Amino acid sequence: MNIGAALFPHDLNQFLNDYYRSKGVEVMSRKTVTGLTRKQDRLILDARSVDESDKYTIEVDAVVAGIGIKPDVSWLEKSGLTIDNGIVVDELLRTQNPDIFAAGDVANFYNPSLGIRMRAEHEDNALTMGECAGRNMAGESQTYHHLPxxxxxxxxxxxxxxxxxxxxxxxxxxxxxxxxxxxxxxxxxxxxxxxxxxxxxxxxxxxxxxxxxxxxxxxxxxxxxxxx
Ligand SMILES: Cc1cc2nc3c(=O)[nH]c(=O)nc-3n(C[C@H](O)[C@H](O)[C@H](O)COP(=O)(O)OP(=O)(O)OC[C@H]3O[C@@H](n4cnc5c(N)ncnc54)[C@H](O)[C@@H]3O)c2cc1C
The missing domain is CATH 3.30.390.30 (FAD/NAD-linked reductase, C-terminal dimerisation domain)
Structure with missing residues:
Protein backbone atom coordinates (compact mmCIF):
# COMPACT_ATOMS: atom_id res chain seq x y z
CA MET A 1 0.00 0.00 0.00
CA ASN A 2 1.01 3.61 -0.49
CA ILE A 3 1.11 6.01 2.45
CA GLY A 4 -2.49 7.05 3.14
CA ALA A 5 -4.13 4.66 0.65
CA ALA A 6 -6.76 3.63 3.19
CA LEU A 7 -7.77 7.26 3.73
CA PHE A 8 -7.26 9.37 0.64
CA PRO A 9 -8.63 9.45 -2.91
CA HIS A 10 -6.24 7.91 -5.43
CA ASP A 11 -4.98 11.20 -6.91
CA LEU A 12 -4.26 12.75 -3.49
CA ASN A 13 -2.60 9.51 -2.47
CA GLN A 14 -0.32 9.60 -5.54
CA PHE A 15 0.52 13.24 -4.85
CA LEU A 16 1.34 12.51 -1.20
CA ASN A 17 3.64 9.61 -1.98
CA ASP A 18 5.50 11.66 -4.60
CA TYR A 19 5.67 14.51 -2.08
CA TYR A 20 7.38 12.20 0.44
CA ARG A 21 9.77 11.02 -2.28
CA SER A 22 10.59 14.67 -3.10
CA LYS A 23 11.57 15.05 0.57
CA GLY A 24 14.09 12.20 0.24
CA VAL A 25 11.90 9.40 1.64
CA GLU A 26 12.10 6.10 -0.22
CA VAL A 27 8.50 4.89 -0.38
CA MET A 28 8.34 1.15 -1.06
CA SER A 29 4.74 0.44 -1.96
CA ARG A 30 3.20 -2.95 -2.74
CA LYS A 31 5.68 -4.64 -0.44
CA THR A 32 5.06 -6.33 2.86
CA VAL A 33 7.37 -6.98 5.82
CA THR A 34 7.88 -10.67 6.56
CA GLY A 35 10.49 -10.63 9.31
CA LEU A 36 12.73 -8.61 11.60
CA THR A 37 16.03 -9.80 13.07
CA ARG A 38 18.84 -8.11 14.98
CA LYS A 39 22.41 -8.05 13.65
CA GLN A 40 24.65 -6.53 16.34
CA ASP A 41 23.45 -2.93 16.69
CA ARG A 42 21.51 -2.99 13.40
CA LEU A 43 18.14 -4.42 12.42
CA ILE A 44 17.40 -6.49 9.35
CA LEU A 45 13.96 -6.17 7.82
CA ASP A 46 12.85 -8.89 5.44
CA ALA A 47 10.21 -7.89 2.92
CA ARG A 48 8.59 -9.23 -0.22
CA SER A 49 6.45 -7.82 -2.99
CA VAL A 50 2.74 -8.48 -2.47
CA ASP A 51 2.66 -10.69 -5.58
CA GLU A 52 5.56 -12.66 -3.99
CA SER A 53 7.75 -12.24 -7.08
CA ASP A 54 10.58 -10.41 -5.27
CA LYS A 55 12.24 -10.55 -1.87
CA TYR A 56 14.12 -7.71 -0.17
CA THR A 57 16.47 -7.35 2.77
CA ILE A 58 16.81 -3.90 4.28
CA GLU A 59 19.36 -3.06 6.99
CA VAL A 60 18.25 -0.23 9.27
CA ASP A 61 19.13 1.55 12.55
CA ALA A 62 15.59 1.54 13.91
CA VAL A 63 12.05 0.50 13.02
CA VAL A 64 8.87 2.44 13.77
CA ALA A 65 5.82 0.29 13.08
CA GLY A 66 2.67 2.31 12.36
CA ILE A 67 0.29 -0.61 12.30
CA GLY A 68 -2.50 0.36 14.68
CA ILE A 69 -3.26 -1.35 17.94
CA LYS A 70 -5.16 -4.29 19.29
CA PRO A 71 -6.64 -3.69 22.75
CA ASP A 72 -5.07 -5.96 25.38
CA VAL A 73 -8.26 -7.08 27.12
CA SER A 74 -7.50 -10.79 27.57
CA TRP A 75 -7.03 -10.26 31.33
CA LEU A 76 -10.66 -9.07 31.51
CA GLU A 77 -12.13 -12.23 29.99
CA LYS A 78 -13.50 -13.51 33.31
CA SER A 79 -14.40 -10.06 34.68
CA GLY A 80 -18.03 -10.14 33.55
CA LEU A 81 -17.50 -6.95 31.49
CA THR A 82 -18.66 -7.04 27.89
CA ILE A 83 -15.63 -7.24 25.61
CA ASP A 84 -16.13 -6.73 21.89
CA ASN A 85 -13.37 -4.92 20.01
CA GLY A 86 -12.35 -3.31 23.32
CA ILE A 87 -14.35 -2.70 26.48
CA VAL A 88 -17.99 -1.96 25.69
CA VAL A 89 -19.32 1.16 27.46
CA ASP A 90 -22.70 2.91 27.50
CA GLU A 91 -23.18 6.60 26.70
CA LEU A 92 -22.12 7.52 30.25
CA LEU A 93 -18.94 5.48 29.65
CA ARG A 94 -19.94 2.84 32.20
CA THR A 95 -19.08 -0.77 31.56
CA GLN A 96 -21.49 -3.59 32.35
CA ASN A 97 -20.52 -2.96 35.97
CA PRO A 98 -21.76 0.60 36.64
CA ASP A 99 -18.88 1.20 39.08
CA ILE A 100 -16.31 0.55 36.37
CA PHE A 101 -15.74 3.05 33.55
CA ALA A 102 -13.56 2.83 30.45
CA ALA A 103 -12.22 5.58 28.17
CA GLY A 104 -9.65 6.12 25.43
CA ASP A 105 -8.18 3.68 22.92
CA VAL A 106 -9.57 0.66 24.76
CA ALA A 107 -13.24 1.77 24.96
CA ASN A 108 -15.89 0.69 22.45
CA PHE A 109 -18.57 3.41 22.48
CA TYR A 110 -21.65 4.41 20.50
CA ASN A 111 -21.53 7.58 18.41
CA PRO A 112 -24.98 8.94 17.50
CA SER A 113 -23.79 11.07 14.54
CA LEU A 114 -22.40 8.02 12.76
CA GLY A 115 -24.96 5.66 14.29
CA ILE A 116 -22.30 3.06 14.99
CA ARG A 117 -20.25 1.62 17.81
CA MET A 118 -16.62 2.50 17.40
CA ARG A 119 -13.21 2.56 18.98
CA ALA A 120 -10.90 5.52 18.29
CA GLU A 121 -7.13 5.43 18.62
CA HIS A 122 -6.56 9.17 18.78
CA GLU A 123 -5.55 11.86 21.22
CA ASP A 124 -8.76 13.94 20.98
CA ASN A 125 -10.86 10.92 21.89
CA ALA A 126 -8.58 9.91 24.78
CA LEU A 127 -8.57 13.43 26.24
CA THR A 128 -12.28 14.22 25.82
CA MET A 129 -13.51 10.78 26.81
CA GLY A 130 -11.15 10.60 29.79
CA GLU A 131 -12.53 13.88 31.11
CA CYS A 132 -16.13 12.76 30.56
CA ALA A 133 -15.52 9.43 32.33
CA GLY A 134 -13.86 11.27 35.21
CA ARG A 135 -16.83 13.61 35.61
CA ASN A 136 -19.28 10.71 35.57
CA MET A 137 -17.19 8.78 38.09
CA ALA A 138 -17.48 11.86 40.31
CA GLY A 139 -21.29 11.80 40.08
CA GLU A 140 -22.21 13.72 36.91
CA SER A 141 -24.29 12.20 34.11
CA GLN A 142 -22.58 13.58 31.01
CA THR A 143 -23.33 11.66 27.82
CA TYR A 144 -20.38 11.05 25.51
CA HIS A 145 -21.61 12.05 22.06
CA HIS A 146 -18.32 13.56 20.96
CA LEU A 147 -17.18 12.64 17.46
CA PRO A 148 -13.39 12.52 17.76
C1 LIG B 1 3.64 6.22 17.83
C2 LIG B 1 2.27 6.82 18.06
C3 LIG B 1 1.91 7.97 17.38
C4 LIG B 1 0.64 8.55 17.56
N1 LIG B 1 0.31 9.68 16.88
C5 LIG B 1 -0.89 10.23 17.05
C6 LIG B 1 -1.24 11.42 16.34
O1 LIG B 1 -0.45 11.95 15.56
N2 LIG B 1 -2.49 11.95 16.52
C7 LIG B 1 -3.38 11.39 17.39
O2 LIG B 1 -4.50 11.90 17.53
N3 LIG B 1 -3.08 10.25 18.08
C8 LIG B 1 -1.86 9.66 17.92
N4 LIG B 1 -1.53 8.50 18.60
C9 LIG B 1 -2.57 7.88 19.42
C10 LIG B 1 -2.64 8.46 20.82
O3 LIG B 1 -1.34 8.50 21.39
C11 LIG B 1 -3.54 7.52 21.65
O4 LIG B 1 -4.83 7.51 21.05
C12 LIG B 1 -3.69 7.95 23.08
O5 LIG B 1 -2.43 8.04 23.73
C13 LIG B 1 -4.56 6.94 23.83
O6 LIG B 1 -4.65 7.31 25.18
P1 LIG B 1 -5.16 6.26 26.24
O7 LIG B 1 -5.08 6.96 27.56
O8 LIG B 1 -6.45 5.67 25.81
O9 LIG B 1 -4.13 5.05 26.17
P2 LIG B 1 -2.55 5.04 26.48
O10 LIG B 1 -1.93 6.38 26.26
O11 LIG B 1 -2.03 3.85 25.74
O12 LIG B 1 -2.52 4.77 28.04
C14 LIG B 1 -2.90 3.52 28.59
C15 LIG B 1 -2.07 3.29 29.84
O13 LIG B 1 -2.56 2.14 30.51
C16 LIG B 1 -1.47 1.36 30.92
N5 LIG B 1 -1.95 -0.03 31.03
C17 LIG B 1 -2.24 -0.90 30.04
N6 LIG B 1 -2.67 -2.06 30.56
C18 LIG B 1 -2.66 -1.91 31.89
C19 LIG B 1 -3.00 -2.78 32.99
N7 LIG B 1 -3.44 -4.02 32.79
N8 LIG B 1 -2.85 -2.29 34.23
C20 LIG B 1 -2.42 -1.02 34.44
N9 LIG B 1 -2.09 -0.17 33.46
C21 LIG B 1 -2.21 -0.61 32.19
C22 LIG B 1 -0.43 1.55 29.83
O14 LIG B 1 0.86 1.24 30.31
C23 LIG B 1 -0.60 3.03 29.53
O15 LIG B 1 0.18 3.84 30.36
C24 LIG B 1 -0.27 7.94 18.44
C25 LIG B 1 0.10 6.77 19.13
C26 LIG B 1 1.35 6.22 18.94
C27 LIG B 1 1.71 4.96 19.69
Missing part, protein backbone atom coordinates in the same frame (compact mmCIF):
# COMPACT_ATOMS: atom_id res chain seq x y z
CA UNK A 149 -11.02 14.01 15.22
CA UNK A 150 -7.45 13.14 14.44
CA UNK A 151 -4.64 15.07 12.84
CA UNK A 152 -1.35 14.55 11.12
CA UNK A 153 1.53 16.75 10.04
CA UNK A 154 3.21 15.80 6.76
CA UNK A 155 6.28 18.04 6.35
CA UNK A 156 4.74 21.42 5.42
CA UNK A 157 1.29 19.90 4.88
CA UNK A 158 -1.20 18.85 7.51
CA UNK A 159 -4.75 17.71 7.98
CA UNK A 160 -7.51 17.20 10.49
CA UNK A 161 -10.03 14.41 9.93
CA UNK A 162 -13.42 13.76 11.51
CA UNK A 163 -15.72 10.77 11.28
CA UNK A 164 -15.29 7.90 8.87
CA UNK A 165 -12.50 8.82 6.45
CA UNK A 166 -12.34 5.55 4.57
CA UNK A 167 -11.27 5.54 0.92
CA UNK A 168 -13.79 2.76 0.19
CA UNK A 169 -16.62 5.31 0.63
CA UNK A 170 -17.77 7.70 -2.10
CA UNK A 171 -15.36 10.66 -1.97
CA UNK A 172 -15.91 14.23 -3.16
CA UNK A 173 -12.86 16.45 -3.51
CA UNK A 174 -13.30 20.21 -3.14
CA UNK A 175 -9.93 21.88 -3.74
CA UNK A 176 -9.15 25.55 -3.21
CA UNK A 177 -5.67 24.69 -4.54
CA UNK A 178 -5.16 21.08 -5.72
CA UNK A 179 -3.48 18.95 -3.03
CA UNK A 180 -2.39 22.07 -1.10
CA UNK A 181 -5.69 23.21 0.39
CA UNK A 182 -9.11 21.64 0.25
CA UNK A 183 -11.68 19.31 1.75
CA UNK A 184 -12.56 15.69 1.00
CA UNK A 185 -16.10 14.61 1.88
CA UNK A 186 -16.82 10.92 2.45
CA UNK A 187 -20.42 10.02 1.63
CA UNK A 188 -22.55 6.96 2.16
CA UNK A 189 -26.25 6.72 1.37
CA UNK A 190 -26.42 10.51 0.71
CA UNK A 191 -25.04 11.40 4.14
CA UNK A 192 -21.64 12.84 4.98
CA UNK A 193 -19.87 10.20 7.08
CA UNK A 194 -16.42 11.79 7.22
CA UNK A 195 -14.54 14.99 6.43
CA UNK A 196 -10.85 15.43 5.70
CA UNK A 197 -9.67 19.01 6.15
CA UNK A 198 -6.46 19.26 4.13
CA UNK A 199 -4.56 22.38 5.23
CA UNK A 200 -7.94 23.85 6.13
CA UNK A 201 -8.08 24.88 9.76
CA UNK A 202 -10.72 25.71 12.41
CA UNK A 203 -13.47 23.74 10.64
CA UNK A 204 -13.56 20.62 12.80
CA UNK A 205 -16.77 21.63 14.60
CA UNK A 206 -18.42 22.60 11.29
CA UNK A 207 -17.42 19.18 9.93
CA UNK A 208 -18.92 17.48 13.00
CA UNK A 209 -22.19 19.39 12.48
CA UNK A 210 -22.28 18.35 8.80
CA UNK A 211 -21.79 14.68 9.71
CA UNK A 212 -24.67 14.94 12.21
CA UNK A 213 -27.03 16.37 9.55
CA UNK A 214 -29.47 13.84 8.08
CA UNK A 215 -29.01 14.96 4.45
CA UNK A 216 -29.60 13.97 1.71
CA UNK A 217 -26.47 15.58 0.25
CA UNK A 218 -25.22 15.65 -3.31
CA UNK A 219 -21.85 16.62 -4.77
CA UNK A 220 -23.20 20.09 -5.58
CA UNK A 221 -24.06 20.67 -1.91
CA UNK A 222 -20.44 20.18 -0.92
CA UNK A 223 -18.84 22.75 -3.23
CA UNK A 224 -17.31 25.55 -1.12
CA UNK A 225 -19.08 24.32 2.00
CA UNK A 226 -16.06 24.07 4.29
CA UNK A 227 -13.15 24.96 1.98
CA UNK A 228 -12.77 28.64 1.15
Missing amino acids: YFYSDLFELGYEAVGKTDSRLEMLEDWVEPYKKGVIYYLHQDRVRGVLLWNVWDRVNAARALIAEPGPFTAADMKGRLAF
